[in-house]
Amino acid sequence: AQKITQTQPGMFVQEKEAVTLDCTYDTSDQSYGLFWYKQPSSGEMIFLIYQGSYDEQNATEGRYSLNFQKARKSANLVISASQLGDSAMYFCAMLSNFNKFYFGSGTKLNVKP
């Protein structure tokens, strides 16, 4: 069975510091995709970053990077230089080889000034 686990219900980070949000996954698929989404208090889902299971290099998108450790089945999101606008819920998700998306329960990030 496919499963995404986010063990940090809530996190605090000081403005301008880096923060890592944890995500582990469980799948028997050889090919899969890993995603991170941001959900501000307004409710919309915003795509942040994508990592394919066969990608050898960690994905980066501006201040976001994905620390992909395939053997450990982890896909942690690293946000560098946190900003107040980064305060939101963050969801890790996986696309299986059979066109199904699975989401974790989310981490609520609070950035303190």
Added chain:
Amino acid sequence: NAGVTQTPKFQVLKTGQSMTLQCAQDMNHEYMSWYRQDPGMGLRLIHYSVGAGITDQGEVPNGYNVSRSTTEDFPLRLLSAAPSQTSVYFCASSLGTSLPQETQYFGPGTRLLVL
């Protein structure tokens, strides 16, 4: 492009009523999907479609029906609403149906309250 649109934004139903949540996209995406988001549980896949005329079940399909007669539209039908279906419903679409996968684009969501 309008992206992914959902109507209505908010709906109140009585137990046993039926209704259809509308979802449309104007990006010519093949893949469309419906999720529900309950507090503390993230998003769970209800149904998805990889193209017109093709639909399949996700994690939590019971109580919901879908159809995909056109590429653009993917309505979600609640057959007989129950309080357990109180949730926020998101529709999403993406270009491809195989890995590597482009991101999904999400609609703004529909808040449904079943009394």
